[in-house]
Amino acid sequence: MAIPETVPILGMSWNDVLFLLLAGMMLGSALLVVTLRDIIRCAIALVAAFAALAGIYVLLGAPLVAGAQVLVYIGAIAVLILFAVMLTQAKNAPTRLVFQTQALPAAVAAIVLAVIVALSVTATDWGEVGTRIATATDSLARLLFNEYILPFEVISVLLLAAVIGGVFLAKREDRDA
Amino acid sequence: MSQSLDAYLILAGILFAIGSFGFLARRNAISMLMSIELMLNAVNLAIVAFGAFKPELNVDASVIALMVMAVAAAEATVGLAIVMAIYRNRRTPLVDEYDAMRQ
Numbered sequence: 001m002a003i004p005e006t007v008p009i010l011g012m013s014w015n016d017v018l019f020l021l022l023a024g025m026m027l028g029s030a031l032l033v034v035t036l037r038d039i040i041r042c043a044i045a046l047v048a049a050f051a052a053l054a055g056i057y058v059l060l061g062a063p064l065v066a067g068a069q070v071l072v073y074i075g076a077i078a079v080l081i082l083f084a085v086m087l088t089q090a091k092n093a094p095t096r097l098v099f100q101t102q103a104l105p106a107a108v109a110a111i112v113l114a115v116i117v118a119l120s121v122t123a124t125d126w127g128e129v130g131t132r133i134a135t136a137t138d139s140l141a142r143l144l145f146n147e148y149i150l151p152f153e154v155i156s157v158l159l160l161a162a163v164i165g166g167v168f169l170a171k172r173e174d175r176d177a
Numbered sequence: 178m179s180q181s182l183d184a185y186l187i188l189a190g191i192l193f194a195i196g197s198f199g200f201l202a203r204r205n206a207i208s209m210l211m212s213i214e215l216m217l218n219a220v221n222l223a224i225v226a227f228g229a230f231k232p233e234l235n236v237d238a239s240v241i242a243l244m245v246m247a248v249a250a251a252e253a254t255v256g257l258a259i260v261m262a263i264y265r266n267r268r269t270p271l272v273d274e275y276d277a278m279r280q
Contacts, residue, residue, distance in 0.1 A: 012178075019179035023188050030192055030215055034199030039208060046211050053218055056188075059179060060229040065221075065242045072246045077214060077253045084207055084257040088264045100273060103202040110198030117190030121183055129182050129230045135239045143236045144243070155247045162251035169258035172265070 018059055026052035037098050039085050047078045061134030185226035193219035204271045206260045210253065217249045 007017050029052065032045035050073040057066035100106070144152060178184050192215060199212030221242045228238020264270055267277075 015179040019184070027188075027191060027195070030195045033211055033215060034195055034203065034208070039205055042208060042211060046214065049215065050218070053222060056185075056222065057225055060185070060225050062225050062229065062239050062242070065225055065239050068243055068246055072250055073214070073218070076250060080253055080257055081207060081211060081214075084260060087261060088207065088270045098204065099202045100204055106198055106201035109201065110194040113197060114191050114194035117193070118187045121186040121190060126182055126230075130232050132180060132229050133232060133235055135228065135235055139236050140239050144240050148240050148244075151244060155244055159247060159251050162254045166254040166258040169255070169262045 015059065019056070022052045022055040022059065025049075026056065035098075039089060040082070043078065043082050043085055046081065047074055050074050050078060061132055064135070064137050064140060182226060182230040185229075186223055189219045189223040189226065192216075192222065204273055206263070206270050206272050207257070209272065210256050210260065213256070214249065214253065217245065217252075221245050 003014075006013055010017065026049050029045040029048040033042050033049060036042045036045065050069060054066045054069040054074075057063075057069055196212045196215030196219060199215065200209050203209055203212065224238050224242050224245065228234050228236070228242075231238075260270065263275060267275060269275075
């Protein structure tokens, strides 16, 4: 049995339905990240937002970026954040106030920012916009290791510096010694 | 809808706004770092969206997105280490109780 061209009941294409599902999941879990009281749940919602974004990258035809998103964000950064949460949160933390006193102005500012971005995006003529094209991974590798070789090396030095700096900062000082 | 550049850019804008709200409004330092990650992801989404719809940017966009991810990983490492270092001295993760430089 072949899959129909459009989604049976809704009459939209499969890509549109996938886009709406992933976008809704991403925005919903992003909202949970900034509003939930319990910070462990915030971190779990952050993982869900990263996963939905990886799905959107696949939809955009960038499979390598999607893979890196899963490996780097879900595999490394989210786990790092979870460890930091476990090491720094007191037992009574979720019962205390979550937001600053200026949370309401912050919400207004964020909504204004979103509206301005949406308006300027729709008002701008992006020139000749082609149909969606997938990125070939072999041409990506060629570009990365030829034209972008200097930024690549600089970033590896930056990562080394970050690792050394992180270890130095998080190291426990011996006050008695 | 999934074939228009505008939809992806607006999605990225909304995600960035949510992240900026979290950064401004939360009291917990780690929550603020999570919000920064959301904003970095929004920018990455915009970059990849441009790459998908502009043929001349197609491959470059993926390379730039990968580099943004590497820088974000470095930033998260150092940021969390700083939060842990402050936590050891002040015994609280709440940023509005870090007032040593105000006194």
